Amino acid sequence: MTENTTDARTVNPRPGLIGSAVALLVSAGVSIWGWIQIPDDALLPVHWGPSGEADRFAGKAEALSLPPLIMLGLCVLFVVLPRLFPRRRNMADSAHAYTAAWIGSLALIAGVHTVSTVNATGGELPVVRFGIAGVGALFLVLGNYLPKTRGNWAVGVRTPWTMESERSWRRTHRLTGRLFAGFGLLLLIVAFLLPVPALFPIVLAGVVVTGLVPLVYSWWIWRAEQGGSADTGG
Structure with missing residues (x-):
């Protein structure tokens, strides 16, 4: 697999910066509002x-x-990050997934911060449930974009086998996208239905599955490709 590692293209930061600006303004506004409303000697969770x-x-x-x-x-x-790693052309082609992770992460923090600040002023919102639902939404969005990425060092399932084999990368991210989307949808469904203590084993199990299955699968596809002993087309 060959590529021009000196390609000047990389991820366009503008969409991420715009999303970041919105999330930061919301978070800063919530903090200012909370500072006015909350007593100076209060302890916040x-x-x-x-x-x-x-x-x-x-x-x-x-x-x-x-x-x-x-x-x-x-x-x-x-x-x-996109300016520190090689394969900038592939990073540019994976920009949608990278930007989704960027904006989604900041939006998640801003959301939890907002809910916890509202509670500190007398509200009774379920912070943990909102947080888990936010994580679910982020996984669902990333699950949609991961199959469209190309091999790079900043976003995706970066194993020795996906980085060496384009086929392993492609097949692994197709599977990982389905796992992420399924896990995210599950979290969105159960976040406000199950008792909170029951949610954490689900989150832990989901993290383990979405982490280990792509790792093993990427190795299996690479090994089959090297030996030519299995159908790894697509």
């Missing part, structure tokens, strides 16, 4: 355990400033 109950709290300054700062750091990272 910043982490929730498997039971759905908050198990770590922070002062007002930390709780309201940290999410926007994390989002800003992620935005910088997403801008820089």
